[in-house]
Amino acid sequence: MKPHTQVRRGDPQEPEAVALLRASHSLMESLFPAEDNHFLSIEDLCVPDVLFLVAQVDDRLCGTIALAEKDGYGEVKSMFVAPEARGRGVARLLVQALEHEARDRNLPMLRLETGNTLDAAITLYSTQGFKTCGAFGDYKVNGTSVFMEKALV
Numbered sequence: 001m002k003p004h005t006q007v008r009r010g011d012p013q014e015p016e017a018v019a020l021l022r023a024s025h026s027l028m029e030s031l032f033p034a035e036d037n038h039f040l041s042i043e044d045l046c047v048p049d050v051l052f053l054v055a056q057v058d059d060r061l062c063g064t065i066a067l068a069e070k071d072g073y074g075e076v077k078s079m080f081v082a083p084e085a086r087g088r089g090v091a092r093l094l095v096q097a098l099e100h101e102a103r104d105r106n107l108p109m110l111r112l113e114t115g116n117t118l119d120a121a122i123t124l125y126s127t128q129g130f131k132t133c134g135a136f137g138d139y140k141v142n143g144t145s146v147f148m149e150k151a152l153v
Contacts, residue, residue: 003057005090007097010054012045012078016061017054021045024064024080032115036144040066040077053097055081055090065094067101070137073149074102076112079121086120095128103152111136111149122146 010017021042028037045052045066055063062085066078076098081090102110112130114121130148135141 005062005088005093006056007053007093008056010052010061010064012042012052012064012066014061017052017064018042020054020061020064020080020082021078023082024078027080028115031117032144036115036142038113038139038145040068045078050077051098051101052078053094053101055085055094057085057088057090063090063094065098067098067105069105069107070111073109073111073136074098074105074107075137076110079112079114091121091124092128095124099128099150099152108153109149109151111147113139113145113147116144116146118146122148 012021025039028039049069051067053065054061063081064078065076068075068077079091079094099110112125125148130150133147133149135147139145139147
């Protein structure tokens with residue numbers, strides 16, 4: 001039987017989510033200099049202006065994504081899929097669910113920052129309609145960040 005993938009609201013402090021977030025943070029720390037890492041801490045994901053979603057295959061969490069509401073746009077944060085669940089469309093489902101939430105909140109645009117060596121992430125975002133753009137918010141141009149955005153209106 002094919003496993004069923006569901007995206008739902010999650011709690012960044014639930015044990016499986018913590019494990020995924022720590023794995024994501026460790027990966028980013030291994031790939032990029034500390035000053036170029038812009039991930040949110042687990043505590044920062046628990047504030048009212050951040051919506052945290054998880055992907056669940058059967059009874060196991062396998063992915064995370066967050067929507068941080070900013071002035072005039074939503075920012076995609078904490079996108080991560082466990083290695084054993086990659087290549088199964090989980091990331092695409094997470095991005096689509098986040099976009100749906102952003103539209104429900106009448107956000108005119110989604111923006112994100114990702115790493116220049118994260119080819120699968122860049123490809124995913126591109127296939128979901130994101131285009132490269134300049135630095136936004138508090139971000140500074142550096143040697144490793146790729147900035148992308150998608151208009152929702």
